[in-house]
Every structure is written in structure tokens, then in C-alpha cells.
Amino acid sequence: MSETLDHVASSARTDAPPAILLDKVNKWYGALHVLRDVSLNVALGERVVVCGPSGSGKSTMIRCINRLETHQEGVIKVNGIELSDDVKALDDIRREVGMVFQSFNLFPHLTILENCTLAPIWVRRMPKKEAEALAMEYLTKVRIPEQAKKYPGQLSGGQQQRVAIARALCMKPKIMLFDEPTSALDPEMIKEVLDTMVSLAETGMTMICVTHEMGFARQVADRVVFMDRGEIVEMGTPTQVFETPQTERLKLFLSQILRGH
Amino acid sequence: MSDVTLNAAATVPEAAPRSAPLTEVGLVGWARANLFSGWISTAVTLVLAYFIIRWAIGFVDWAFVNAVWSVPNNQTQACRDARGVGACWAVITEKHRFILFGTYPYEEHWRPALCVLLFVALYVVSAMRRFWRPSLALVWVGVLTLIGLLMWGGVLGMPYVPQERWGGLVITLILATFGLAFAFPLAIVVALGRRSNLPAIKAICVIYVELIRGVPLISLLFMASVMFPLFLPEGMNVDKLLRAQIAIILFAGAYLAEVVRGGLQALPKGQYEAADALGLSYWHKTGFIILPQALRLVIPPLVNTFIGFFKDTSLVLIIGIFDLLTAGKTAIIEPAWQGFGVEVYLTVGAIYFVFCFAMSKYSQSLEAELNRHRVR
Numbered sequence: 001m002s003e004t005l006d007h008v009a010s011s012a013r014t015d016a017p018p019a020i021l022l023d024k025v026n027k028w029y030g031a032l033h034v035l036r037d038v039s040l041n042v043a044l045g046e047r048v049v050v051c052g053p054s055g056s057g058k059s060t061m062i063r064c065i066n067r068l069e070t071h072q073e074g075v076i077k078v079n080g081i082e083l084s085d086d087v088k089a090l091d092d093i094r095r096e097v098g099m100v101f102q103s104f105n106l107f108p109h110l111t112i113l114e115n116c117t118l119a120p121i122w123v124r125r126m127p128k129k130e131a132e133a134l135a136m137e138y139l140t141k142v143r144i145p146e147q148a149k150k151y152p153g154q155l156s157g158g159q160q161q162r163v164a165i166a167r168a169l170c171m172k173p174k175i176m177l178f179d180e181p182t183s184a185l186d187p188e189m190i191k192e193v194l195d196t197m198v199s200l201a202e203t204g205m206t207m208i209c210v211t212h213e214m215g216f217a218r219q220v221a222d223r224v225v226f227m228d229r230g231e232i233v234e235m236g237t238p239t240q241v242f243e244t245p246q247t248e249r250l251k252l253f254l255s256q257i258l259r260g261h
Numbered sequence: 262m263s264d265v266t267l268n269a270a271a272t273v274p275e276a277a278p279r280s281a282p283l284t285e286v287g288l289v290g291w292a293r294a295n296l297f298s299g300w301i302s303t304a305v306t307l308v309l310a311y312f313i314i315r316w317a318i319g320f321v322d323w324a325f326v327n328a329v330w331s332v333p334n335n336q337t338q339a340c341r342d343a344r345g346v347g348a349c350w351a352v353i354t355e356k357h358r359f360i361l362f363g364t365y366p367y368e369e370h371w372r373p374a375l376c377v378l379l380f381v382a383l384y385v386v387s388a389m390r391r392f393w394r395p396s397l398a399l400v401w402v403g404v405l406t407l408i409g410l411l412m413w414g415g416v417l418g419m420p421y422v423p424q425e426r427w428g429g430l431v432i433t434l435i436l437a438t439f440g441l442a443f444a445f446p447l448a449i450v451v452a453l454g455r456r457s458n459l460p461a462i463k464a465i466c467v468i469y470v471e472l473i474r475g476v477p478l479i480s481l482l483f484m485a486s487v488m489f490p491l492f493l494p495e496g497m498n499v500d501k502l503l504r505a506q507i508a509i510i511l512f513a514g515a516y517l518a519e520v521v522r523g524g525l526q527a528l529p530k531g532q533y534e535a536a537d538a539l540g541l542s543y544w545h546k547t548g549f550i551i552l553p554q555a556l557r558l559v560i561p562p563l564v565n566t567f568i569g570f571f572k573d574t575s576l577v578l579i580i581g582i583f584d585l586l587t588a589g590k591t592a593i594i595e596p597a598w599q600g601f602g603v604e605v606y607l608t609v610g611a612i613y614f615v616f617c618f619a620m621s622k623y624s625q626s627l628e629a630e631l632n633r634h635r636v637r
């Protein structure tokens with residue numbers, strides 16, 4: 001299996017250096033083995049969609065990439081920097097990797113603008129004026145510049161999630177991680193967030209996105225990764241994975257997803 | 262009575278889509294709904310009103326109508342004659358300087374009086390949000406130093422007054438203000454330390470909190486006043502007030518730390534993760550994201566603890582420090598004034614109440630203002 005995986009991975013963008021490299025990553029929660037020999041190469045500019053049943057370790061995998069969780073075995077490299085206990089390296093990585101959460105996690109006591117400028121000012125040491133201009137630029141890109149002075153609690157879920165995307169982008173990351181960004185949203189708000197993500201993908205951003213939105217995956221993904229029980233079971237282009245599933249597990253999962261929609 | 266009942270029942274607009282009848286709004290409407298909504302409630306209202314009014318009339322008679330406001334040089338016969346029917350406010354007229362300033366030299370009373378005013382001004386300024394900036398810390402240092410200078414004297418032609426002679430309200434304010442000003446930052450550090458990943462720091466914080474919480478404040482004060490000097494080298498002497506002050510800081514710190522920790526624990530994990538994912542350092546994360554939210558959440562229990570400690574400063578009486586309550590107690594030791602405790606304690610209680618009530622009211626407005634962002 002790993003042979004085919006490597007083949008697909010390297011065929012995507014052969015010449016570009018890998019933005020993210022996971023090599024035989026293992027992780028346990030106590031006795032629970034949640035990641036089993038997970039290996040994945042993501043090239044610069046590549047868009048990867050991760051799907052799989054609940055509890056399969058999707059969140060855990062992408063949270064290991066910016067070390068919100070620590071892995072116990074294997075190697076994770078981001079932009080060539082290996083994740084370890086080295087604090088300096090971690091700071092460098094987190095600066096380059098933006099993350100969007102299922103539950104938005106905006107800072108409720110700060111305005112939308114302050115949410116977006118906090119990290120650029122204190123982490124990137126950007127002057128306040130410049131950070132605010134940058135924040136307004138991204139808030140305009142996600143089409144909510146008029147909400148800048150409001151607090152997160154005054155916005156709808158879809159608007160909050162777009163702010164969360166803008167907030168991450170304000171750090172000018174090279175890589176964006178999305179953990180089910182639309183699954184806490186009402187159906188009518190899912191589209192506005194997905195549209196934002198599609199336009200982000202069009203800018204050539206490297207993205208790893210955990211989602212069950214098949215339409216989105218078909219539209220933007222270079223590769224779809226299917227995980228089950230802590231393993232990467234199948235991986236390939238959206239057409240390969242969705243049209244010609246190889247394993248029973250993927251077939252079962254796809255039938256459940258389709259029934260659900 | 263049955264009339265009222267019928268009326269009340271008839272005017273409850275159950276399914277009526279029309280606008281509420283006039284009797285339902287305003288003072289009349291409120292009274293009808295809350296005090297006279299049925300015959301039981303009407304009866305209870307009337308009985309209670311009877312007792313409240315009787316008691317209020319009795320109190321006014323005692324406190325104002327029959328009260329003795331002043332007596333010529335300690336001739337308390339007039340007061341003793343009024344015993345039971347009228348208050349003897351003469352004891353306050355006579356002793357208020359002692360209650361407020363204790364045994365501080367009489368001609369120098371303007372100094373502690375000015376200190377009390379400085380304290381109040383400091384509270385008022387600190388309460389205003391527009392002064393919440395780093396320079397406020399400097400104002401505190403400046404004002405507290407000034408208060409120390411005024412109290413001790415020995416400079417600018419002010420005679421030196423040893424600490425043993427300080428007393429009254431200013432002692433209460435000193436103990437409470439210094440106590441909370443140091444205990445609060447200490448509490449934040451300890452609360453953060455208790456959640457630290459470093460086992461040594463965590464252990465120190467846990468031991469501190471559990472040890473201090475495990476003993477009564479009285480025993481800490483005793484230790485500070487009796488045992489602590491035994492450990493000091495011969496000839497070295499730490500001011501008694503300072504020792505009590507340290508005991509109070511340590512005690513309040515442990516309690517406040519637990520309150521703050523409650524706020525830290527109530528914050529969703531996502532807030533920590535979002536801050537981490539943005540690359541914020543531990544101190545930026547704590548200072549901008551975690552503490553501002555955690556402290557807002559615990560304003561009510563925090564102020565509750567503040568108020569508790571403001572009053573607990575009165576426990577220093579057991580080690581012979583002259584705070585407001587002790588001064589009040591001492592004022593009526595003199596044979597001429599014995600037996601007028603009620604008036605003195607009412608006055609002292611009223612002073613405590615003013616400070617505590619102000620704190621409570623302020624915390625309510627602060628809570629409303631700081632949590633505006635939660636309202637849609």
C-alpha cells in the first residue's frame with residue numbers, strides 16, 4: 001500500500017519541495033492508538049482534502065502538524081523544519097501555518113478587527129496601522145469589512161468562520177489547515193464559507209482540509225485522503241477516490257455519506 | 262378583600278392579544294401583581310407592612326426624636342436618662358476622632374484624615390476605565406508612598422509618629438488596600454502556576470494554597486505576631502503592622518488564587534488552541550486572551566472575596582492593632598461612656614457598609630460593562 005501512496009504523492013508536484021511531510025507518524029491517547037503509521041507528503045501549493053468516519057483520527061492528524069497535539073513516533077516536517085520540543089522551531093512553524101477550527105474559536109472579548117490584528121502585531125511585530133490595513137484587506141476578501149468594529153458574538157456562524165479564516169490569513173501563512181470548517185454551520189451558511197475557501201485555493205495556498213463536502217473536494221482538491229481507524233486507507237485524485245474506491249471501508253463510507261446528503 | 266381577588270383574577274390577560282390594561286403597568290400594576298395577587302399574598306403583605314412600619318417608627322423615635330446629640334464634658338447623665346428610649350449620639354460626637362484615628366496624636370489628625378481621602382481618591386480613579394493604563398500602577402506607587410510619608414512623618418516639619426500610635430479607619434484602609442493590591446497579583450501568578458506544565462512550580466503553588474487555606478486567619482495572625490519574631494536574629498525587628506499585613510496578603514492570595522483558577526478552568530480549550538495556532542507566546546496568550554476573559558468571568562466571586570477580606574482585616578484586633586473596630590471598642594472602655602456600644606457599633610458598621618456597598622455596586626456595573634460583548 002505504501003508504494004502506491006508514495007507514487008501518488010510524488011506524482012502530484014514532482015519538482016516542488018514538500019511543504020508538509022509526515023513519515024510513519026504514530027500517536028496514542030493512553031492505550032488508544034489513534035494514528036497508525038501515517039505517512040503523507042504535501043507539496044507546496046497542493047490542496048489536500050481529508051475525509052473519513054468520525055473518530056478516524058483526521059483532527060488528530062492535522063492538529064499534530066502545528067503541534068496542538070504531540071505525536072510519539074515518526075517524523076513531521078513543515079517547510080523542512082522538524083517538529084520537536086524545540087520551542088524556537090515550533091514558533092517558526094506556527095507562524096507559517098494557519099488553522100481554522102470547527103468551532104471558530106474567535107476571541108469573544110475582542111472586536112473582529114482586534115481578533116485579526118493581535119497576532120500580526122505581537123508575533124510578527126507589525127506596526128498597528130499596517131496590521132489594521134492588512135486586516136481590512138483580508139476582511140474585504142472574505143466580504144465582511146463592514147463588521148470590523150463588532151464583536152464575534154454579534155455575527156452569524158458563517159460570518160464568524162469567515163473572520164476566523166481572515167484572522168489566520170493575516171499572519172500570511174504559507175500553509176492553511178482546516179478542521180471541518182463548515183460542520184458547525186447551518187446549511188445556508190456553508191456555501192459562503194466554502195466560496196471563501198475556493199477563492200483561497202485559487203490563490204495557490206497550500207491547504208489541508210478535513211471536510212465531508214464532496215462538491216468542494218471535487219472542485220479544489222488535488223488529492224483526497226481517506227482515513228479510517230487511524231490509518232490512511234486510500235488516497236488519490238477526487239475522481240479516483242470517489243468514482244473507483246478500492247477498499248470495502250471506503251465504499252461503505254461513501255455510501256453512508258451519499259445517503260446522508 | 263374578595264373584591265381585590267376578583268379584580269386581580271379578571272385583569273390577568275391570559276390569552277388576550279390586546280395591549281395590557283393600565284392597571285397592569287406602573288406602580289399600581291406592580292403592587293397588584295406582586296403584593297396583592299390573592300388573598301394570602303394580601304394578608305402577608307398587610308401583616309409584614311404592619312411590622313415594618315412599627316419597627317421603622319420605633320427606630321426613628323430612638324435614633325432621632327428621643328436621641329441625645331451632645332452632652333457637656335463627659336456628663337453622660339442625660340444619655341443614661343434616655344436609655345432605652347433614645348440613642349446617645351453624644352458618644353459619637355465626643356469620640357469620633359478617636360474612632361477614626363485611634364491614638365494618633367490629636368493635633369496631627371489631619372494627616373490620617375488626608376490619608377483616608379487619598380485612599381478614597383485612589384479607589385475612585387482606579388475604578389474609572391479610562392484610567393486603566395500602565396501609568397495607573399505608577400499612581401498607586403506614588404499615592405501609597407505619600408500615605409506612608411504622611412503617616413510616619415519625620416519630614417517636612419511633620420513630627421515622627423511611631424506605628425504603634427496609628428489607629429482607626431486608616432489602619433483598616435491600609436490593611437485592606439495593601440492587602441488586596443498585593444494579594445491579587447500574587448493570586449494570578451499562583452493560579453497560573455497551578456496550571457503550569459512544570460511539576461516543581463505546580464507543586465509549590467498547590468502546597469501554598471492548601472497550607473494557607475487549611476489554617477484560620479486568626480492563627481496566621483498569631484503566628485505573624487508571636488512566632489515570627491522568634492525566628493528573627495537578635496535586635497532585628499519587623500514592624501507589627503507589616504507582619505499582620507503580610508499574613509493578610511498570604512491568606513487573601515490563596516483564596517483569590519482559587520477564584521482566579523475557577524475562571525481559567527471555565528474558559529473553553531478552543532481559546533488556548535486558537536492562541537497557540539496563531540503562534541502567540543505564553544505571555545501574550547495569557548495576557549491578551551486568557552486572563553481578560555477568565556477575570557471577567559469571576560468578577561462576582563472575586564468581589565465577594567474582596568468584601569470578605571475588607572471586613573476580615575478587623576481580626577487584627579486580636580494581636581493588638583488598632584483598626585476601626587478596635588478603636589470603636591476602645592472608645593467606650595472609659596467608665597463615663599460604658600454601655601453605649603450600640604451607637605458606636607452602628608456607626609462603625611455603617612462605615613464598613615459604605616465601603617462594601619460601593620464595592621458591590623461598582624462590581625455590578627463593571628460586570629455589565631465588561632460583558633457587553635456577550636450581548637447580541
Ligand SMILES: Nc1ncnc2c1ncn2[C@@H]1O[C@H](COP(=O)(O)OP(=O)(O)OP(=O)(O)O)[C@@H](O)[C@H]1O
Binds near residue numbers: 029052053056061
Ligand atoms: N484528548 C483526547 N483524549 C483521549 N482520546 C482522544 C482525545 N482526542 C481524541 N481522542 C480520540 O482519538 C480518536 C480520534 O479522534 P479525532 O478527533 O482525531 O477523530 P476525527 O476523525 O477528527 O473525528 P470527527 O469526525 O468526529 O471529528 C477518537 O477515538 C477520539 O475519541
Ligand SMILES: [Mg+2]
Binds near residue numbers: 059060180
Ligand atoms: Mg475531528
